[in-house]
Amino acid sequence: MSDRLQAIRGMHDVLPERSPLWQHLEDHARSVLEAYGYREMRTPLVEPVELFKRSIGEVTDIVEKEMYAFEDRGGDRLALRPEGTASCVRAAIEHGLLDQPQRIWYRGPMFRRERPQRGRYRQFHQIGVEVLGLAGPDVDIEVISMTRRLWRVLGLDGLRLELNSLGDAGERARYRAALVEHLAAHADRLDDDGRRRLTTNPLRVLDSKNPDLAEVIQTAPSLLDHLGTESRAHFDDLCAGLDAAGITYSINPRLVRGLDYYNRTVFEWITDALGAQGTVCAGGRYDGLVSQLGGRDTPAVGFAMGIERLLDLIDTSGVDTGPDAYLVALGEAAQGAALGIAERLRDEVPGLSLLAHCGGGSFKSQFKKADKSGARLALILADDEVAAGTIGVKPLRGQGEQRTLALDALIAELRDTRGRMA
Ligand code: ATP
Numbered sequence: 001m002s003d004r005l006q007a008i009r010g011m012h013d014v015l016p017e018r019s020p021l022w023q024h025l026e027d028h029a030r031s032v033l034e035a036y037g038y039r040e041m042r043t044p045l046v047e048p049v050e051l052f053k054r055s056i057g058e059v060t061d062i063v064e065k066e067m068y069a070f071e072d073r074g075g076d077r078l079a080l081r082p083e084g085t086a087s088c089v090r091a092a093i094e095h096g097l098l099d100q101p102q103r104i105w106y107r108g109p110m111f112r113r114e115r116p117q118r119g120r121y122r123q124f125h126q127i128g129v130e131v132l133g134l135a136g137p138d139v140d141i142e143v144i145s146m147t148r149r150l151w152r153v154l155g156l157d158g159l160r161l162e163l164n165s166l167g168d169a170g171e172r173a174r175y176r177a178a179l180v181e182h183l184a185a186h187a188d189r190l191d192d193d194g195r196r197r198l199t200t201n202p203l204r205v206l207d208s209k210n211p212d213l214a215e216v217i218q219t220a221p222s223l224l225d226h227l228g229t230e231s232r233a234h235f236d237d238l239c240a241g242l243d244a245a246g247i248t249y250s251i252n253p254r255l256v257r258g259l260d261y262y263n264r265t266v267f268e269w270i271t272d273a274l275g276a277q278g279t280v281c282a283g284g285r286y287d288g289l290v291s292q293l294g295g296r297d298t299p300a301v302g303f304a305m306g307i308e309r310l311l312d313l314i315d316t317s318g319v320d321t322g323p324d325a326y327l328v329a330l331g332e333a334a335q336g337a338a339l340g341i342a343e344r345l346r347d348e349v350p351g352l353s354l355l356a357h358c359g360g361g362s363f364k365s366q367f368k369k370a371d372k373s374g375a376r377l378a379l380i381l382a383d384d385e386v387a388a389g390t391i392g393v394k395p396l397r398g399q400g401e402q403r404t405l406a407l408d409a410l411i412a413e414l415r416d417t418r419g420r421m422a
C-alpha cells in the first residue's frame with residue numbers, strides 16, 4: 001500500500017467551504033484600496049535570492065533562517081518570496097514606473113520557514129500596499145487611514161495602532177551607538193541571537209520575540225530621542241495628521257520592524273486576541289530601498305497585512321457560504337427543461353448563484369442535497385410546473401411557505417433580492 005501524500009507542514013489548503021470567507025475579506029480589501037485609487041500589481045512568486053538579501057537585509061530572521069532558497073536546474077540561486085515589497089520595487093524599476101508617483105497594491109502567498117503555530121505558517125497570505133515617489137507625511141497618513149477604513153468595513157474593532165520613527169541613516173547610526181552601550185552592559189541577559197546581533201545588527205535585538213529579553217528591551221534608550229530636526233518634524237506632522245483624522249495611536253519608541261529597509265515612520269496594528277501573533281498589519285517608510293536596488297532615489301511607504309490572522313479575528317458568521325438557490329427537477333419533462341430554465345435565470349438575474357441538481361434521484365434525496373448546499377432557496381420543477389410555465393419556491397432558511405410563481409415573477413423577485421444584496 002502506498003503512503004498517502006500530505007500538504008507540507010505549515011502550508012494549508014483553503015477548502016471550498018471556507019473560501020467564501022477569504023473572498024469576503026479580499027473583496028472588501030480590494031474595494032477599499034480602489035477607493036483610494038490604488039492599482040494591483042502581480043509579480044512572480046520566485047525571484048533571485050539576491051533581491052531579498054539586498055533589500056530585507058542579510059542579518060534578519062527572514063534571510064538568515066526563514067527563506068526557502070534553492071538552486072534551480074540551471075544553477076540560478078532563487079527564493080520563494082518571503083514578502084512583497086522587494087518584488088514590487090524590482091518591478092517598478094525594471095519597467096520604468098518611477099517617473100511619476102505610484103500607488104500599488106498586491107496580494108498573494110508568501111513563504112517563510114518558521115515554526116508553524118496559530119497565526120504563523122510557512123505559506124501565508126498578505127495583502128499589501130506600496131506607494132513609490134511620495135515623501136509624506138501626508139501619504140503616510142493616507143495609507144494608515146486606508147487600513148483604518150478596512151477595519152471598519154470588516155467590522156473589526158479592538159485593533160490598536162502603534163507608531164514609531166526610525167529616523168534616517170545618520171540618526172540610526174548615532175542611536176545604534178547608544179543602544180550597543182546599553183545592550184553590552186546587559187550582555188549576560190541576551191540570548192545567543194542577541195549577543196551575535198550586538199555586533200552585526202543591534203537594532204534587530206529590539207525586535208526579538210524572546211520574552212527573556214523583554215526587560216532589557218524595555219529599558220533601552222529611545223530612538224525618538226535621537227531624531228534630528230527633519231525627522232522629528234516628519235513624525236510630529238504625522239501625529240498631528242492622525243489626530244486630525246481621528247485616528248488614535250500609541251507611540252512605541254522601541255518598535256522596529258523585522259526588515260532592514262525601513263526608515264522614519266513605522267507602524268503596526270495589533271490585537272490582544274491572537275496571543276503572540278498579534279500583529280495583523282505592519283509597515284512604514286523605506287526611502288532608501290529603491291536606490292539601494294539600483295533605481296533612482298525615490299521615497300516610499302507601504303504596509304502588509306496577514307490574511308490568516310485577520311480571518312481569525314473577523315466575525316464571518318453573516319457571510320454566505322452557499323449559493324442563492326438550488327434547482328431540483330422531478331419527472332422527465334422537468335428534468336429535460338431544468339438546464340434551460342437554469343440558464344435563463346442566470347441570463348436574467350445578474351450575479352445570481354444557482355446550483356442546478358445533477359444526477360437525478362428521488363425528490364427527497366434531491367431536497368436533502370439542496371438543504372446541505374447552504375442555499376437560501378430551493379426552486380422546484382415538476383412536470384406540472386413545466387406545463388404551466390411556473391416554478392415552486394421554498395425558503396430553506398428562516399420562515400416562509402412554499403409558493404408557486406410564474407417564471408417571470410420569480411425572475412423579478414430574484415433580481416430584487418440580488419439588487420439589495422449587491
Ligand atoms: P511577526 O513579528 O509576527 O513575525 P513580521 O514582522 O515578520 O511579523 P511582516 O514581515 O511585517 O511580519 O509581515 C506583515 C504581516 O504579515 C504580519 O503583521 C502578519 O500579520 C503577517 N505574517 C508575517 N509572517 C507570517 C507568518 N509566518 N504566518 C502568518 N502571517 C504572517
Ligand code: MG
Nearest residue numbers: 061062114258
Ligand atoms: Mg516574522
